[in-house]
Amino acid sequence: MNELTELSYALDTFYLLICGVLVMWMAAGFAMLEAGLVRAKNTAEILTKNIALFAIAGTLYLLVGYHLMYASPDGGVLPHLGVLLGGENGVDTVLAGGVDAPYYAQRADYFFQVVFVATAMSIVSGAVAERMKLWAFLAFAVVMTGLIYPVSGYWTWGGGWLAAAGFSDYAGSGIVHMAGAAAALAGVLILGPRKGKYGRDGSIYAIPGANLPLATLGTFILWMGWFGFNGGSELKVSDIGSANSVAQVLVNTNAAAAGGVVAALTVAKLWFRKADLTMTLNGALAGLVAITAEPLAPSAAGAALIGAVGGAIVIAAIVALDKLRVDDPVGAISVHGVVGIWGLLAVPLSNADATFGAQLLGIVGIFAWVFGASLIVWLMLKAAMGIRVSEEEEYEGVDLTECGMEAYPEFSVTGK
Template identity: 40%
Template sequence: MYSSASTIWVLLGAALVFFMQAGFAILESGLTRAKNSGNIIMKNLMDLSIGAPIYWLTGFGIMFGSASGFFGGIDLFAQNDYSAILPAGVPMEAFLIFQTVFCATAATIVSGAMAERTKFSSYCIYSLLISAVVYPVSGHWIWGGGWLAEMGFHDFAGSTAVHMVGGVAALVGAKVLGPRIGKYGKDGKPKAILGHNLTMAALGVFILWFCWFGFNGCSTVGADGDEALLAMGSIFMTTNMSAAIAGVTVMIFTWIRYKKPDVSMTLNGTLAGLVGITAGCDAVSIGGSALIGFICGIVVVLSVEFIDQVLKVDDPVGAVGVHGVCGALGTILVGIFAIDGGLAYGGGFEYLKVQVIGVASVIVWVAITSAIIFLGIKHTVGLRVSEEEEILGLDIKEHNLVSSYADFAPTTSLENATTGLVSMNEAIPVENMSKEVPEATSDNGEGDFTKIVIITNQSKFDILKAALTDIGITGLTVTQVLGFGMQKGSTNYYRGIEVDVALRPKVKLEMVVCKIPVETVIAAAKKALYTGKVGDGKIFIYNVANVIKVRTGEEGYSALQDDDK
């Protein structure tokens, strides 16, 4: 007899864990550069698209077969009878899809650590192999009735089985692959390579946090009876508390360490809390989950710094620290904070010892198999793109995608340019335009021309514009720019690495004046901008030899006048 409640609960969990792919995709894309966004999306899509059929083909049988405690067995397309391991009241297909999306999650963790320099074809090969063999074997040890399960190893929802597997593979892959061009200087000091969209990265974290309630909560794989209902509420609460405490911890820790609270590191901190609590979310108290979140929050910052600055492993999104280190740490902490048998509750060291053995054995398995896979790919089809491809970006070189943000990309298309002119200016049809350039007229008697350029903070634009309008300035060219002065800006940190030159967002106003005295413009600008603090801006004065209006050929003062109506 099947249970409607349990089946729906498992399928809801499968849907939420499936949606974690969206969270990972936009998180990783946001923390990397725009020129590789399309490639990131494709890799996350293929983790699921390749992983689902491969896990059905071989992975499920290896993971849940009963051949031995180390290897489940080969069962192509999951044809054997698995009734002995199925959750009560849950059909085979529901359990299969639930396990499939967990497998895809382990594979997708690697994507971020190897971002911006990996061949797409090579990544697809790796994604296939982790879903076919690497993840299922260690998964069998933990969840398939294997030798770790027999020892009493506890990993309720996958801190080790899913996250640490992905994190260790990410570390090996990133090490074999090597750092991105420009990541480390000749002295070995790491340089910050900023992600292009922290807003997108934050949305990815919120999606992952939301989906984690399915990842952890639905891992009860049952919804019948008071015991199951009590477990659901407890798991939701411990999951949320660990994430929240970890986020606050990282905010405060980076505030002290870097003088300002680091945004991207705090995003990583929240995920570290989620990863850390996943193993013991059913076994610890709310207070215990808060302690796990606090510990993971401190450790994730230190581990990201250590991996980046000491090990010299280039991990653009912090996947190794978040999933690898905190996955292992969270699993071990179950042996301390578990209410039933944990060291903190007088349970002795036996539980803790089993947790440590389980973590260590999975690390060895994943490290060895991942090294074989990545080195094998490197020395056959190749693992890394060429230097030219990396500099231009993987979007255009791997996918023939000019830009993932087409509206912001410059266009050289004559057709597009013409269309834009017609729609905006109601241009005269080409056949009706004069074939001769109008005779140039000169009006050089109106005085000297001076170009004035003002660069200041964006927040001062409206005040400055109003001040210039009041003195009669009617023509302005305004652009948003990034820059710094001779002082090189102020010291900033990105993910714990000092940014050598902080490019500040500025607004740049350009104007050419003739009749209005330059001193009047300067005085008005200084009055509008002055605060006495760094960042008020600068004014540059240039002599202009002449001004020519292209449409009419007029020169001098007449060229400055706008008579187009």
């Protein structure tokens, strides 16, 4: 390497690592969002899930997931089995954006990818909150992060058959977000709704979260972390073209989130006659999910419109799933699944290289695999160990039954 190439290598490696750190910070955002939207008696357990799933994702993706996703043949369906990252000499490199582009460290590539698989699994934790057994959830996380996600990831980012078919997903509206929602939906359907959520006469009862300031903080953390999620997916920043692309991606990401908030706030006011905070928070996340499939090609105004459509769609999706008695305490299936599909379908509107046919193929392929595989795993776990806590444990709260402690002990009445 000459001096200029070495500098580009160092810069691109550092950029990818810092973006990975930003995406890792999204784990804190998911934890705070979910902790704010569940009841006080279930807070410690949901926080335990979030930190444990991140550790499981880091371990399983290191052991098998990364190899499955990126060491398999181009255009294939079945990935190669293998373990670890390959050579352990610390100098392995991968191409950053093409044959003539600078290189960056393979370890940086792994680190950037592992935080994505953790994000997909974080989506599941909120949807199954308040009634799932902790250890059943963690067992599913092993399979999700070590096998289910890497296989569909190989089909797409790993150069498999969906990539060969022309499927386009810049930063993961489908590969990460819809996949997480598909796994969550399979679990929710088997798990059933929380007690008291739906009446026998078809009534729907709201179950408010315990800490909306915490949920709002979590949303802001996710918004911030998303700049690494989308910006890092450019994979390099060491030349003028890439630097300009990164700037456009960050502007569009922010514009889409803002559009999602404005649209969700407006729709909530028109629909419910109130400025619903939880719907507004989900509007921000919906805007971010919607733009993730293609944050580079649209103009800033176009990105804001894509995000605004996502912000409107998410409210309709949350209401519709409630009517179908699909109980999702945080709205994760609507935000990441329904809006993830919208984001994928919006790609051809600004990217001339993408086609609706290829996008539909990718949506069906990823959803069918993740939902089907997850359904099988959830059913196996249900048969082997059970996945739902007892009615009494659900009433008392899973903090005490699963963790033996409470997040807000001052709310409890204790004897001397």
